[in-house]
Amino acid sequence: MTQRDALEALVEALRRLPGVGVKSAQRMAYHLLQHDRPAAQALAAALTYAASVVRHCARCHTFTEGELCATCADPKRDARLLAVVETPADQAALERSGSYKGQYFVLMGRLSPLDGVGTADIGAERLLERAGDGVVEEVVLATGFTAEGELTAQALAAALKARGLKVTRLARGVPAGSDLEYVDLSTIAYAMHDRH
Amino acid sequence: MTQRDALEALVEALRRLPGVGVKSAQRMAYHLLQHDRPAAQALAAALTYAASVVRHCARCHTFTEGELCATCADPKRDARLLAVVETPADQAALERSGSYKGQYFVLMGRLSPLDGVGTADIGAERLLERAGDGVVEEVVLATGFTAEGELTAQALAAALKARGLKVTRLARGVPAGSDLEYVDLSTIAYAMHDRH
Numbered sequence: 001m002t003q004r005d006a007l008e009a010l011v012e013a014l015r016r017l018p019g020v021g022v023k024s025a026q027r028m029a030y031h032l033l034q035h036d037r038p039a040a041q042a043l044a045a046a047l048t049y050a051a052s053v054v055r056h057c058a059r060c061h062t063f064t065e066g067e068l069c070a071t072c073a074d075p076k077r078d079a080r081l082l083a084v085v086e087t088p089a090d091q092a093a094l095e096r097s098g099s100y101k102g103q104y105f106v107l108m109g110r111l112s113p114l115d116g117v118g119t120a121d122i123g124a125e126r127l128l129e130r131a132g133d134g135v136v137e138e139v140v141l142a143t144g145f146t147a148e149g150e151l152t153a154q155a156l157a158a159a160l161k162a163r164g165l166k167v168t169r170l171a172r173g174v175p176a177g178s179d180l181e182y183v184d185l186s187t188i189a190y191a192m193h194d195r196h
Numbered sequence: 197m198t199q200r201d202a203l204e205a206l207v208e209a210l211r212r213l214p215g216v217g218v219k220s221a222q223r224m225a226y227h228l229l230q231h232d233r234p235a236a237q238a239l240a241a242a243l244t245y246a247a248s249v250v251r252h253c254a255r256c257h258t259f260t261e262g263e264l265c266a267t268c269a270d271p272k273r274d275a276r277l278l279a280v281v282e283t284p285a286d287q288a289a290l291e292r293s294g295s296y297k298g299q300y301f302v303l304m305g306r307l308s309p310l311d312g313v314g315t316a317d318i319g320a321e322r323l324l325e326r327a328g329d330g331v332v333e334e335v336v337l338a339t340g341f342t343a344e345g346e347l348t349a350q351a352l353a354a355a356l357k358a359r360g361l362k363v364t365r366l367a368r369g370v371p372a373g374s375d376l377e378y379v380d381l382s383t384i385a386y387a388m389h390d391r392h
Contacts (some may be wrong), residue, residue: 006246007259007284012244016235017210019229024215026285029246031214033259034304037247039212044243046209047228050202051236054229063203063229088203089222108230 007033059130061123062088062106070105078102080137084127084156085145086110094142102140105130110143111152122152124159131165138166144170203229249308255326257319258284258302267300274298276333280323282306282340290338293366299337306339307348318348320355325363333361341368 007029013023032040055071056062071077071091081102085091086109086121094100107122119125131139139160143149157167173191174183183191201223210221228236252258253265255338260266267273267287277298281287290296302316311379315321325337335356339345353363370379379387 006242006249006261009243009247013235013239014213016232016239017224019220019223023285027215028213030245030259030283030285030304033246033250036212038245038249039209044240044247046202047236047240048205049242050225050229051233051240053202053358063226065202078218087226089219089226104245155300 048155056108057106058104060104061108061126062091062104076101079135079147081140082131082136082138083140083142084153085142086149086152090142090144100140103136107143107152108146110146111155112148113151119155119159124156128159128163131160132163136165138168141169145170197365252304253302256302257299257304257322258287258300272297275331277336278327278332278334279336279338280349281338282345282348286338286340296336299304299332303339303348306344307351308344309347315351315355320352324355324359327356332361334364337363337365341366 010033010165011022011025012030014020014028015022017025020028032043047103053065054063055065057064057072058067060069062069062071065074078101081100082098082105083091083094083102084107086092086107088106091106093102094104105123106129107128109117109122111117111119113121130136134141139156141153143152143156157169160167171194172187173194174180174187180188183194205226206229207221209216209364210224211218213221216224216295228239249261250259251261253260253268254263255268256265264267274297276302277296278291279287279296279298280301280303282288282303283288285300287300290300299325300351301319303323304311305318307313307318311338335352337349337353339348339352349365352383353365356363367390368383369390370376370383376384
């Protein structure tokens with residue numbers, strides 16, 4: 001390699017991380033090389049290890065190192081409930097809420113027609129198969145309340161209902177602890193519509 | 197390792213990058229494992245390689261793989277001029293401007309008393325030695341016009357002048373292409389003060 005190639009190659013590689021532009025990549029590379037080479041080596045090792053051992057859970061599709069993830073393998077979870085979430089981070093948020101004790105299916109994405117992400121990319125077929133195991137009684141659609149999350153929920157709801165499954169959706173409304181004055185208007189409109 | 201360890205270790209390692217919090221680190225890890233494992237492997241290789249071969253130029257202190265960087269080794273550069281910059285990125289910006297043909301000294305940082313960064317951390321001693329080689333006639337302080345960049349320039353100017361060296365500073369003023377109405381007030385005040 002020529003004089004600056006190792007540094008330039010590192011900046012290029014860092015730029016492939018989501019949300020990292022050329023300025024951030026340079027700052028990261030300078031920081032690692034100037035102040036924290038152990039962090040560079042730790043990151044290299046973690047990347048290599050994770051890329052080799054992390055795969056998808058055979059039942060819920062989330063990341064795991066074994067055949068089944070810890071949640072799917074846990075006999076204490078209620079197998080009659082199946083929550084559909086977009087990402088492992090969303091699953092973790094639901095777990096932290098302590099409000100759900102069923103099983104999960106992790107889409108690892110969401111429908112996004114503009115980006116060419118279709119039903120095959122979010123494993124819709126595998127979800128239908130998983131939900132139709134004869135044990136699941138209710139599928140809780142817990143995708144986000146963004147435009148793409150809503151689209152995903154609608155598409156999956158239609159397919160699941162066509163199989164005769166009971167489908168529910170997380171409630172939309174005013175966040176806990178919010179003053180109405182600071183809540184956006186469409187949320188208030190939905191909360192009014194869904195009042196009970 | 198247990199079930200989620202490889203993924204958690206990767207998120208931890210990504211968090212050590214500057215400007216990356218836990219949410220960004222998760223997003224990066226998910227993206228790499230779900231969509232771009234080749235990028236994960238390329239990044240691991242680039243990190244390992246750069247951490248092992250990149251060192252500091254013996255003359256200007258910037259990153260290099262050889263004894264001297266390309267700029268210091270270039271006999272066509274004017275050895276009578278020495279520009280002091282904070283980072284390789286600042287050096288690259290000066291080079292792109294095409295306005296400077298001398299040599300450089302790269303501080304790889306700037307004075308920051310609040311963060312405990314003192315003159316030893318920016319290689320001030322090595323700069324004084326470098327500038328006192330008998331060939332350098334003018335030291336151009338090209339640190340940033342931030343509070344810390346200014347502090348650095350002032351401290352270095354005092355030390356360099358005490359050695360009898362001619363010291364200059366980049367001009368501060370209204371950016372090229374700017375309407376006055378959009379320029380911040382302190383810049384206008386400086387431009388008025390330094391009018392010529």
